[in-house]
Amino acid sequence: MSTEKNPTLVLTDDFAPGEVNFIKVDNFKFFYGKKEALHGINLEIPSRRVTSFIGPSGCGKSTLLRNFNRMNELIPGVRHEGDITIHGTSIFDPSVEIIALRRRIGMVFQKSNPFPMSIYENIVYPLRIAGQNNRFILDETVERCLRSSALWDEVKDRLHESALGLSGGQMQRLCIARAIASKPEILLMDEPCSALDPIATAKVEELIIELKKDFTIIIVTHNMQQASRVSELTAFFYLGNLVEFDETRKIFTNPSKQQTEEYITGRFG
Amino acid sequence: MAGPVTCEYRRRPDLFRATCFLASVLTILLLVFIFGEILTKAWPAIHRFGFGFITGVQWSPNREVFGVLPVLIGTAASSLLALLIALPLGMAIALFLSEDFLPESVRQIIRFVVELLAAIPSVVYGLWGIFVVIPIVQQFGTVLSEHFGFLPIFAGPAYGNSLLTASLVLALMVLPTITAISRSSLVAVPYSLREGSYALGATRWETILGVILPTASPGIVASAILAFGRAMGETMAVAMLIGNSQRLSWSLLSPSNTLSALLANQFAEADGIQVSALMYAAVILVLMTLVVNLAGEMVLRQTQRATAGLR
Numbered sequence: 001m002s003t004e005k006n007p008t009l010v011l012t013d014d015f016a017p018g019e020v021n022f023i024k025v026d027n028f029k030f031f032y033g034k035k036e037a038l039h040g041i042n043l044e045i046p047s048r049r050v051t052s053f054i055g056p057s058g059c060g061k062s063t064l065l066r067n068f069n070r071m072n073e074l075i076p077g078v079r080h081e082g083d084i085t086i087h088g089t090s091i092f093d094p095s096v097e098i099i100a101l102r103r104r105i106g107m108v109f110q111k112s113n114p115f116p117m118s119i120y121e122n123i124v125y126p127l128r129i130a131g132q133n134n135r136f137i138l139d140e141t142v143e144r145c146l147r148s149s150a151l152w153d154e155v156k157d158r159l160h161e162s163a164l165g166l167s168g169g170q171m172q173r174l175c176i177a178r179a180i181a182s183k184p185e186i187l188l189m190d191e192p193c194s195a196l197d198p199i200a201t202a203k204v205e206e207l208i209i210e211l212k213k214d215f216t217i218i219i220v221t222h223n224m225q226q227a228s229r230v231s232e233l234t235a236f237f238y239l240g241n242l243v244e245f246d247e248t249r250k251i252f253t254n255p256s257k258q259q260t261e262e263y264i265t266g267r268f269g
Numbered sequence: 270m271a272g273p274v275t276c277e278y279r280r281r282p283d284l285f286r287a288t289c290f291l292a293s294v295l296t297i298l299l300l301v302f303i304f305g306e307i308l309t310k311a312w313p314a315i316h317r318f319g320f321g322f323i324t325g326v327q328w329s330p331n332r333e334v335f336g337v338l339p340v341l342i343g344t345a346a347s348s349l350l351a352l353l354i355a356l357p358l359g360m361a362i363a364l365f366l367s368e369d370f371l372p373e374s375v376r377q378i379i380r381f382v383v384e385l386l387a388a389i390p391s392v393v394y395g396l397w398g399i400f401v402v403i404p405i406v407q408q409f410g411t412v413l414s415e416h417f418g419f420l421p422i423f424a425g426p427a428y429g430n431s432l433l434t435a436s437l438v439l440a441l442m443v444l445p446t447i448t449a450i451s452r453s454s455l456v457a458v459p460y461s462l463r464e465g466s467y468a469l470g471a472t473r474w475e476t477i478l479g480v481i482l483p484t485a486s487p488g489i490v491a492s493a494i495l496a497f498g499r500a501m502g503e504t505m506a507v508a509m510l511i512g513n514s515q516r517l518s519w520s521l522l523s524p525s526n527t528l529s530a531l532l533a534n535q536f537a538e539a540d541g542i543q544v545s546a547l548m549y550a551a552v553i554l555v556l557m558t559l560v561v562n563l564a565g566e567m568v569l570r571q572t573q574r575a576t577a578g579l580r
Contacts, residue, residue, distance in 0.1 A: 071468060103470035113461040116484050126469040129479060175465070182470065 454488020
């Protein structure tokens with residue numbers, strides 16, 4: 001399996017993409033200590049689309065996701081081979097500052113992680129650490145991000161109250177608002193709805209579809225319906241390999257690999 | 270299942286529960302008994318001196334005049350000064366032990382050594398203070414009062430036995446309390462917050478100052494309050510170092526006294542109304558430490574509830 005060349009995407013005509021190979025993963029291998037978690041992934045992700053990563057637990061989808069903003073480097077004893085480029089620039093290039101990279105790439109986690117401070121301060125946190133203290137800009141950012149994350153009407157009267165008083169779904173949307181505060185180009189979402197109830201999930205999904213106008217979104221999900229609802233492209237991973245990458249419609253109706261079909265029809269995973 | 274087995278299982282927890290219940294009630298009764306006892310012994314003094322005992326500045330057993338204001342101030346000042354020294358140090362150690370600057374094994378050794386400070390008997394701290402800290406304070410104090418004597422806190426001759434000496438040793442003694450509680454509240458900050466901060470482009474120090482410390486701050490406050498309580502009640506080392514003077518003074522370099530040191534130094538030779546006056550001082554001391562410790566526990570509990578919500 002790992003020797004086989006990973007499939008690359010051919011977009012159909014009705015698909016008018018932004019930039020086809022905005023994010024390019026080039027024969028990327030990743031190791032936790034001696035364990036090889038990703039076996040030479042090749043993948044091209046277009047801009048301003050929602051791309052979902054699916055596959056059974058331990059297939060490497062989150063590992064790949066966490067490489068895009070180099071979050072994996074917080075774990076001791078990891079290394080990689082191959083390359084990932086964004087806009088043609090390698091993210092591992094020595095001239096790339098990890099701080100700057102992470103400011104360009106927002107991330108939303110499985111479990112919402114608002115800081116124990118006010119709603120307002122949560123959103124302006126990335127601006128404050130960048131040295132931005134202009135009241136006008138901060139106010140404007142808070143409103144913009146809360147409107148983008150469809151939270152403004154719910155919280156506009158209590159911006160200075162603790163973020164921990166919000167409901168689970170609101171907290172996750174606050175984390176999305178915070179993730180887009182520094183105007184990133186890419187939004188990574190690591191199972192953003194797995195801790196939410198169906199209503200909150202529906203709201204976040206609506207939001208994802210709304211946000212793709214401005215952001216390139218990559219979402220890891222265990223929920224096949226979610227992948228089919230929100231994403232235009234789907235990548236199926238299995239045991240550290242990219243098995244199939246295509247338009248979501250095609251993956252879910254007419255996958256070209258048998259493994260993909262078995263997984264999406266629920267025969268394993 | 271057979272009947273007797275169930276019976277056996279049921280009876281044993283009952284016996285166990287009764288024993289535990291009895292033990293816990295006894296603890297409460299003991300506290301009430303101790304407080305009742307000192308209150309009874311203190312009653313003649315409370316009756317005779319009333320509130321004037323607290324506001325009085327004279328302590329003269331020969332003339333049967335008793336006022337503890339200087340001692341109260343000495344207690345508060347020495348504990349506060351100890352806290353002022355120990356808090357930044359303890360926080361820094363706690364932070365160092367909760368971050369991964371060093372390998373886990375080395376951190377564990379440091380942690381063990383700091384917690385070992387709490388195991389050293391008070392009298393040993395006192396002796397160490399006499400032989401090591403007093404000469405140092407005398408030397409530096411003389412320089413301080415020569416050059417900064419115009420400031421009230423450094424005025425007058427530098428005695429070795431002084432408020433400053435006692436506070437320095439007290440700071441060392443409360444360091445383990447601050448470090449242990451601060452460290453555990455820093456460790457309790459969920460990893461997801463750290464991750465969230467890094468993902469937003471924060472550096473390690475921005476994450477520590479912007480997210481980790483604020484999240485752990487109620488626990489750090491609790492550690493400070495509990496350390497303050499411990500410093501107030503600390504007796505032996507303070508009695509050996511503070512100089513036992515009931516004279517009001519602004520200077521950190523002059524002798525002072527604390528409630529616990531007063532009790533330790535005078536009780537053996539006291540009789541009559543002086544015993545009662547000392548018991549009155551003991552009542553005040555117990556109430557003060559009780560209030561401070563309760564406050565600390567309350568803040569700590571609030572913290573645990575708050576961080577539990579983050580998980």
